[in-house]
Amino acid sequence: MQHTYSQINSAKIVGTVTDSVGSPITYATIILKNSNKGTTTDSKGNYTVSNLPAGSFTVLISAVGYHTQSQVVELADKEIKELSVSLKMLPRLLNEVVVTSRRRDERKENLTSSISVVSPQTIQQLQTVSNNAADILAVAVPGLGVSSGTSSNWGQSLRGRQVLVLVDGVPQSTPLRNGSMDIRVIDPYAIERIEVIKGATSIYGNGAAGGIINYITKSNTGVKKFSSKTELATTGSIVHSEGSLGARAYQSFYGRAGKFDYTVSGSFEQTGQMKDAQGDIIGPIYSLSNNEIYNGFAKAGYNFSDKQRLQFSYNYFGSQEQGDLKEVLGSIREGRKTTSVPGYVTGSSPGTRWNHTGLLKYSHDNLFANHSLNVSAYLQDISTVFFYSNQFEGGGQSTIQSVKRGLRLDLSAPFALGNRISGNLAYGVDLLKDATSQPLLDGRTWVPEMNLGSTAPFLQVQSTLFNNLVYNGGVRFESMDIAVADYTTLKPYNAQTRTFGTSINVKGGNIGYNNLVFNSGLKYNRFNLFKPYVNFSQGFSVADLGLVLRAARVTDIANIQTEAVIVNNYEVGFASEHNIFRFEAAAYMSKSKLGSSFQEINGFYTTVRSPEKVHGFELAADAYATNNLTVGATYTYVEGKRDSNNNGKFEDAADTYLGGERISPPKYTAYVKYTPLQHLNFRLDYIGSGARDRFQKGENGLYKTYEGKVTPYSIINLASSYRMSPSTTIKVGIENLLNADYFPTRAQWLMFDQYYIKGKGTSFTLGLTVDI
Numbered sequence: 001m002q003h004t005y006s007q008i009n010s011a012k013i014v015g016t017v018t019d020s021v022g023s024p025i026t027y028a029t030i031i032l033k034n035s036n037k038g039t040t041t042d043s044k045g046n047y048t049v050s051n052l053p054a055g056s057f058t059v060l061i062s063a064v065g066y067h068t069q070s071q072v073v074e075l076a077d078k079e080i081k082e083l084s085v086s087l088k089m090l091p092r093l094l095n096e097v098v099v100t101s102r103r104r105d106e107r108k109e110n111l112t113s114s115i116s117v118v119s120p121q122t123i124q125q126l127q128t129v130s131n132n133a134a135d136i137l138a139v140a141v142p143g144l145g146v147s148s149g150t151s152s153n154w155g156q157s158l159r160g161r162q163v164l165v166l167v168d169g170v171p172q173s174t175p176l177r178n179g180s181m182d183i184r185v186i187d188p189y190a191i192e193r194i195e196v197i198k199g200a201t202s203i204y205g206n207g208a209a210g211g212i213i214n215y216i217t218k219s220n221t222g223v224k225k226f227s228s229k230t231e232l233a234t235t236g237s238i239v240h241s242e243g244s245l246g247a248r249a250y251q252s253f254y255g256r257a258g259k260f261d262y263t264v265s266g267s268f269e270q271t272g273q274m275k276d277a278q279g280d281i282i283g284p285i286y287s288l289s290n291n292e293i294y295n296g297f298a299k300a301g302y303n304f305s306d307k308q309r310l311q312f313s314y315n316y317f318g319s320q321e322q323g324d325l326k327e328v329l330g331s332i333r334e335g336r337k338t339t340s341v342p343g344y345v346t347g348s349s350p351g352t353r354w355n356h357t358g359l360l361k362y363s364h365d366n367l368f369a370n371h372s373l374n375v376s377a378y379l380q381d382i383s384t385v386f387f388y389s390n391q392f393e394g395g396g397q398s399t400i401q402s403v404k405r406g407l408r409l410d411l412s413a414p415f416a417l418g419n420r421i422s423g424n425l426a427y428g429v430d431l432l433k434d435a436t437s438q439p440l441l442d443g444r445t446w447v448p449e450m451n452l453g454s455t456a457p458f459l460q461v462q463s464t465l466f467n468n469l470v471y472n473g474g475v476r477f478e479s480m481d482i483a484v485a486d487y488t489t490l491k492p493y494n495a496q497t498r499t500f501g502t503s504i505n506v507k508g509g510n511i512g513y514n515n516l517v518f519n520s521g522l523k524y525n526r527f528n529l530f531k532p533y534v535n536f537s538q539g540f541s542v543a544d545l546g547l548v549l550r551a552a553r554v555t556d557i558a559n560i561q562t563e564a565v566i567v568n569n570y571e572v573g574f575a576s577e578h579n580i581f582r583f584e585a586a587a588y589m590s591k592s593k594l595g596s597s598f599q600e601i602n603g604f605y606t607t608v609r610s611p612e613k614v615h616g617f618e619l620a621a622d623a624y625a626t627n628n629l630t631v632g633a634t635y636t637y638v639e640g641k642r643d644s645n646n647n648g649k650f651e652d653a654a655d656t657y658l659g660g661e662r663i664s665p666p667k668y669t670a671y672v673k674y675t676p677l678q679h680l681n682f683r684l685d686y687i688g689s690g691a692r693d694r695f696q697k698g699e700n701g702l703y704k705t706y707e708g709k710v711t712p713y714s715i716i717n718l719a720s721s722y723r724m725s726p727s728t729t730i731k732v733g734i735e736n737l738l739n740a741d742y743f744p745t746r747a748q749w750l751m752f753d754q755y756y757i758k759g760k761g762t763s764f765t766l767g768l769t770v771d772i
Contacts, residue, residue, distance in 0.1 A: 011052040011075040015084040016045045017061060020627045022678045023723060025087060027120055027192060027219065028063035033070075040219065042254075043229050043771045044726060054079070061085050089624060099169075099195070099216065110462065112472045112521025112535045113201075114573055114586040114618065116141045118194040125673075125683045127188045128719040128733035128765055131248065131269065132288065134183045136194075137213065138667075139685055139717075142618040142634040143198045145664035146689045148746045149274075149759055150286035151319065151351060154180035155661045155746045159198055159588065160614035160640045161210030161567065162541060162596075167315060167357050168217055170378045174402040175207030176436040176450045176482075177546030181384050181400075183213070185355050186317050187295035189231070189250045189267045192218040198618075200539025200569035200590055202476045202517040205430055205456055209539045209567045209592075217313060220254060220261035220301055228253050229265075233731070233767035236272055237760075239739060240279030243342075244763075246272040248293075259303045269293040273325070276337075277741035277761035283338035284325045284345070285387055285754050291351065293319040307365040314358045320351035320385075330756045333702060337743075338756045347388030347397045348441060355382040367411075374410040379403075385441070391493040393500050398446050402436040423463030423471075430456040438546055440490075447546040448487035448508070454480040468526035473519060478540050478564075480513040489552055495705065506549075507556045513564050515540055532574040539567040543596035548607050561609050567592045580624040587617040595642055597662055598706070612658065613650050614640035628675040636667040657694040659706030660749025666690035679723035688714035689745055708749040713742035715759070727772060733765035 017028040024045025031038040032049065035057070041047045054077040062068040066087035073081055099106070108115055118140045126136045134156060138147040144163075145156040157163065165172040165182040173182040197203075197212040204212060229252045237244035252265035274282040274289045282289060294316070301311040326343030330336040357380050364373040385399045392398075412426040432454040438447035460474035485508040491500040521535030543565045552560050573586035595612040616638035624630050640658035641650045649655070657663070670686040695707035703709065718734040739762040747757050 010078045011054060012080045013049045013052065013057070013059065013073060013075070013083055014080060015047060015082050017041050017047065017063065017084070018045055018086050019066070020086055020088055022086070023681070024726075025063045025066065025121075028061060028066075028087070031060045031062075033058040033060055042224070042227055053077075059083060061087065063087055088627075089630065099214075106462075109525060109531070109575075110464075110470050110472075110523070112470065112523045112533045113537065113571060114143070114198040114584075114588075116143075116196040116198070118196070120192055123188055123191060123194070125681075125719045125721075126685070128721065128731045128767065129685075129717045129735050130733075130765075131188055132184065133186070133188055133191075133215075136188060137183065137196070139669060139671075139687055140194075141196050142620050142636045142667075142669075143211075143616075143638075144196070144636075146667055146687065146745055148286070148744050149288070150757075151184055151288055151291070151321075152180050152286040153183040154286075155664070155749070156180075156183065157662055157664065158196070158210035158213070159590065159616060160638045160658065160663050161200070161539075161590065162207060162544075163210045164204060164206075164208035164212050166204060166212060166214040168313060168359055169204065169214065169376065169408070170357050170359055170380055170406075171204065171207070171404060172355070172357070172380065172382070173207050174382070174400055174436050175542060175544065176402075176434060176452060177400055177438050177447050178207075178544045179384055179386070179400045179438075181352060184319065185352070185382070186215055186217075186315055186357075187250075187267050187269075187293070187297075189252075190217055190265060190295060190297040190315060191215050198586070199535070199571055199588055200537050200567035201519070202478070202538060202540050203458070203460070203474075205432065205454065205476075205478065205540070206480070207541055209541045209565060209590075217297065217299060217315065218252075218263055218265070220256060220263050220299060224255050225257050226253065226255045228772045229769065230772075231767055231769045233765055235763065235765050237275035237279070237763050238734075239277060239761040240275050243281075244272040244275055246270050260300070261303075262300045263298070265295075265297045267293075267295045273340075275761050275763075276339075276758035277736070277739045278758075279761065280337075280758075281325060281340040282760065283330075283754070283757035284321070284327050284340045285338075285757065286350075287321060287325065287340070289325055289340065290322040291319055292322065309363050311361045311363075312359070313361075314356070316357075317355040318352055320349045320353065323347075323349045327754070329753055331753055332708075332751060332756050336756075337758050338754060345388070346395070348385060350385050350387045350397070353383040353385060353399075356380065369413065371411050371413045374408070376406075376408040376410075378406050378408075392440060392444075392446075393491050396440040396442055396444065398438050398440050400436070400438050402434065405433045407431040420466050421463060423461060426460040426462075426474075428458060430454070430458070432456075436546065438550070444490060445487050446490055447550045448484055450545060450549075451483045452480060453482075454478065456480075468524060470523045470525060472521045472523075472535075475516060475518040476540075478513060478515045478517065480542070482511045482513075482542070482545065484508040484511070484549065484557055487549075489550060492551070504552055505555060506552050506560075507558075509557045511545075511557070511562050513542070515564060515566060517566065528577040530574055530576055533572070535569075535571045537569045537571075539565075539569065541565045541567070541596070543594065543609075544607075547596075547598065551607055561594075563594055563609075565592050565594050565596050582622050584620045585617070587615075589613065589615040597642070597658060599659070608642060610646060611643040611648075612640060613643070614638065614658070614663070630673040631671065633670040634668065636664075638663055660692070660708065660710065660745065661706050663692070664689075665692035665710045665712075665745060681721050683719040685717045685719075686714065687717070688712065692749070703751050705751050706749060708751045710745050710748045711743075713740060713744075713759075715740045715742070727770055729769040731765070731767040731769065733767075735763045735765075736760055737762065 248269035254263035325340040330338035437449035517538035519537035523533035622632035
């Protein structure tokens with residue numbers, strides 16, 4: 001409906017947006033149709049749309065995971081009209097906007113690939129149980145491996161391949177030397193939602209062979225000049241509480257004044273000792289015991305007009321172990337777990353010393369000829385220290401240092417060809433400088449500094465044909481140069497003989513890449529009961545170049561196999577919706593002519609570049625059973641092999657399965673969300689990991705590294721909250737409710753005694769939230 005109005009802009013629409021049981025919905029969007037007026041709700045669900053003329057307006061109220069409501073409001077001059085609504089929850093996120101696609105206002109139903117969006121409500125519920133982003137994603141995202149419950153996401157692959165982690169589109173991963181510490185790079189308190197694109201993609205460049213995880217930070221949602229949110233929580237072990245108690249605090253301030261809006265937040269967490277189901281302290285490798293975790297976040301924006309906006313954001317994250325727990329080494333052969341006891345630890349505190357992410361973004365919705373413009377300049381500086389290891393001659397600790405500076409220019413414009421074909425064209429260029437290295441803290445070079453310069457123009461098109469058929473396609477040209485100085489390798493460690501080999505003097509040089517990658521897909525949206533899609537996409541990855549360089553056995557970098565990995569991903573899937581029910585299914589196969597995984601050969605760890613094939617499927621179902629009961633379940637299967645004899649086949653006797661660092665066992669999850677009383681909410685999650693047994697034991701009676709047999713396990717988590725008043729909520733979370741006694745998958749397949757560590761036993765979180 002078009003609105004009619006007088007020329008005096010002095011009326012207002014105010015109200016509150018709640019769910020079906022009366023709880024406030026944050027970040028709900030209020031838009032006045034056919035106007036440039038709109039806003040979002042604050043943490044109490046309140047909103048205000050000001051400076052309105054008298055007249056008739058159609059108000060659209062929507063939120064991620066809820067049905068959209070539309071109401072007509074008649075306003076008189078200077079009138080303040082109240083419009084409060086209750087939104088009904090959807091069984092799954094159906095039509096939310098996805099920004100990771102790099103096109104404005106891209107809706108999930110128009111994308112021709114598998115995408116998961118973790119909503120603000122889901123993040124808040126799962127965070128009540130665990131504040132570890134890796135745990136949250138493992139529960140919420142089909143296709144992603146189970147969490148190890150530690151600070152490292154090594155082995156938590158996405159569809160069996162490397163994932164690229166972003167914060168608001170800024171790369172956090174270090175694909176030149178992947179340390180697998182990139183999922184825990186921001187506190188979940190600073191995250192509004194998480195978008196996960198599954199399967200190889202090149203829309204953000206190097207490193208997304210398995211897909212993308214994009215953390216979207218919290219928006220400036222205040223409708224007042226000043227609002228605040230405070231949360232205090234305590235954590236600990238229920239099995240054996242002594243020494244396990246921890247605490248965290250979060251404080252945010254946000255609001256808007258005229259054309260300016262802001263949000264500022266900070267959090268601090270001090271964890272206690274992590275205990276397993278028997279009450280023993282979990283082993284110290286990548287442990288979250290006795291960690292100090294800091295996060296500071298700020299975002300400020302200025303609207304020059306309803307079409308132009310300038311925004312700056314910054315996030316700091318740091319997480320370090322305190323180094324006061326000594327390892328009690330177990331034995332895989334004897335079935336004895338590795339634990340910790342208080343004591344002195346050699347070396348510096350491991351963890352993320354700092355992670356600075358800054359982003360300056362300018363947008364113009366109508367620059368010229370209906371073109372929208374987005375320009376982003378960013379900086380990311382991260383320093384990660386790993387644990388002390390005797391596998392360096394004389395002992396030592398490595399640190400990954402990475403600094404990225406980038407500029408993105410995105411232009412997009414709508415188009416139409418007659419009455420039956422319409423769409424959007426997006427094009428632009430990405431510029432990136434990336435300096436990454438992995439020295440030891442004592443100054444020795446393990447991985448030399450790699451200086452990358454990249455220029456990547458791209459073109460993407462989306463078109464709707466005959467109302468219901470959606471086409472997505474595009475190309476990206478990667479022009480990349482990596483400079484490496486002369487270096488000397490460290491003496492390699494032989495895991496079988498426990499001796500060191502010889503160092504190699506390697507002549508450096510420049511490595512150039514010029515690759516064209518593309519994607520193309522179709523989706524048919526006519527019938528809600530069956531919305532099928534097919535998709536082909538390519539991903540570009542420099543295959544963890546640092547691993548290749550540090551393992552060099554030749555004297556010239558020109559003789560090292562450094563070719564990029566180009567992944568071809570083929571996918572089919574569909575979504576089915578009917579009233580209260582939704583079902584999604586996706587099946588895929590990804591192939592690459594070159595691999596990039598490690599394999600133990602005669603005691604040494606060698607990068608294997610043989611061709612690879614990974615395949616799998618994912619299922620997800622949700623049902624909104626009643627107004628106060630929602631249930632759902634997922635199933636994930638993935639498997640992969642390498643063509644060891646390079647004959648184009650993957651079923652020969654010589655061909656081998658990919659190890660556990662790449663391929664996770666089947667994962668199955670289920671949840672129940674129940675609201676028995678207004679303001680009282682419960683969420684019960686079941687997380688199961690299946691079996692994987694693809695390898696034979698060696699002559700010593702043990703499996704090789706990465707090839708250990710994985711046996712099944714499962715845990716149940718419980719999250720609950722009660723809103724005592726409009727401003728005060730208490731939360732209680734129980735992790736591993738039934739105190740399952742288990743080894744996580746990584747402890748089983750890795751076959752290192754140091755990592756033979758059990759999962760957490762029953763633990764609790766008790767929190768209080770106050771909104772002002």
